[in-house]
Amino acid sequence: MVVGTGLIGTSIALAMRERGAEVLLTDRDAAALRLAVELGAGDALPGGALSDGVHAEPADLAVLAVPPAAVAVTLLDAQKRGLATAYTDVASVKALPLQQAADLGCDLTAFVAGHPLAGSERSGPSAARADLFLGRPWALCATPDAAPETVAAVRGLARACGAMPVEVDAAEHDRAVALVSHAPHVVSAAVAARLTGADDVALGLSGQGVRDVTRIAASDPRLWIGILSANSAPVAEVLEAVATDLAVAASLLRDGSDDAAQHVADLLLRGNAGRSRIPGKHGGDQPAYATVQVVIPDRPGELAMIFQAAGIAGVNIEDVTIEHSPGRPLGVLELAVVPEAAERLAAELRARGWSVPG
Numbered sequence: 001m002v003v004g005t006g007l008i009g010t011s012i013a014l015a016m017r018e019r020g021a022e023v024l025l026t027d028r029d030a031a032a033l034r035l036a037v038e039l040g041a042g043d044a045l046p047g048g049a050l051s052d053g054v055h056a057e058p059a060d061l062a063v064l065a066v067p068p069a070a071v072a073v074t075l076l077d078a079q080k081r082g083l084a085t086a087y088t089d090v091a092s093v094k095a096l097p098l099q100q101a102a103d104l105g106c107d108l109t110a111f112v113a114g115h116p117l118a119g120s121e122r123s124g125p126s127a128a129r130a131d132l133f134l135g136r137p138w139a140l141c142a143t144p145d146a147a148p149e150t151v152a153a154v155r156g157l158a159r160a161c162g163a164m165p166v167e168v169d170a171a172e173h174d175r176a177v178a179l180v181s182h183a184p185h186v187v188s189a190a191v192a193a194r195l196t197g198a199d200d201v202a203l204g205l206s207g208q209g210v211r212d213v214t215r216i217a218a219s220d221p222r223l224w225i226g227i228l229s230a231n232s233a234p235v236a237e238v239l240e241a242v243a244t245d246l247a248v249a250a251s252l253l254r255d256g257s258d259d260a261a262q263h264v265a266d267l268l269l270r271g272n273a274g275r276s277r278i279p280g281k282h283g284g285d286q287p288a289y290a291t292v293q294v295v296i297p298d299r300p301g302e303l304a305m306i307f308q309a310a311g312i313a314g315v316n317i318e319d320v321t322i323e324h325s326p327g328r329p330l331g332v333l334e335l336a337v338v339p340e341a342a343e344r345l346a347a348e349l350r351a352r353g354w355s356v357p358g
């Protein structure tokens, strides 16, 4: 059962449907529930909205995919109604909802808190994808109260969705995600906020860098204020350290001397070092893919033909980015492939008439 059929709840439901599970869905927002059902994520829980009636047969597992502040009350309500045998949540913060659940007197033998480290800047069931969790870490924060069968059920959910369960203490989880998710979110918002006053010339010169740095700034502010306030101290600590680096960089740039520039370069080098420590998509070291660039005319069907050519050459495309300037009839497609395949793909595309530089 999925309670809360937004981006994460519907994605979990779709992944479990692909594995052949029967899934019941509920959401207090009737439109979100209807869309999740239409997308094939499962059937609406008979009885409708959450607080109506008691469900007859408990589900094996209920996933509470609601905002962090709603986790504990939703758990209490679901347990009172006997909706499931075991329960988990997916909230981006773990310690505070767990404390709230304990304070409300929830049955913590039947609850293991969880957090899939996958998502997007979009919200709601329309952005849901069955493959969202493939190869991603999924934090599990079992308390000493949790029954072994509850831990097994929640670990099984993470695995069935294609993710890698990572068992971690709730407070440690919250400090970790402050560093790798929550503080970066605020930094992204701060950079994007500078653009509110930008003129058309500046906006017209935007490239991929500013898009990359600000992608997550497009997220739902109501969800994120809930996440940040529930993890305030760890996030503030990281932001203070980032703010110090930025203030020092600004003052060095104002100084303008060669010596000062060298100190700015030190920050850039630390940036290279930090970035290289982020694991790749399957959790191991970042694979060293080769990039094949293709100049593509902006016309219907072009991408499909390139992908088909890659398929004919037997080359798997690991990642794709498209760089295009507004108002220009061309774009540059970047195909990430294993190094052994790069030359074969480039030759195939050139033979079919595309311009492949290099």
Ligand SMILES: NC(=O)C1=CN([C@@H]2O[C@H](COP(=O)(O)OP(=O)(O)OC[C@H]3O[C@@H](n4cnc5c(N)ncnc54)[C@H](O)[C@@H]3O)[C@@H](O)[C@H]2O)C=CC1
Binding pocket: 003, 004, 005, 006, 007, 008, 009, 026, 027, 028, 029, 032, 050, 065, 066, 067, 068, 070, 074, 090, 091, 092, 093, 115, 116, 117, 118, 119, 120, 121, 122, 123, 124, 125, 223, 227
């Ligand atoms: N957005 C993301 O990328 C990620 C989000 N999360 C966590 O997943 C949870 C859900 O986030 P999203 O799916 O992104 O949000 P969403 O806004 O797409 O979906 C949340 C759904 O919960 C429903 N809801 C809210 N309060 C409710 C309540 N009291 N009872 C029943 N339904 C309720 C809403 O109607 C909505 O359909 C949050 O706790 C978030 O921290 C975790 C990983 C990634």
Ligand SMILES: O=C(O)C(=O)Cc1ccc(O)cc1
Binding pocket: 091, 092, 116, 117, 118, 119, 120, 121, 181, 216
């Ligand atoms: O969009 C992205 O790249 C994200 O990183 C999304 C995300 C948002 C919240 C989480 O708790 C986990 C992941």
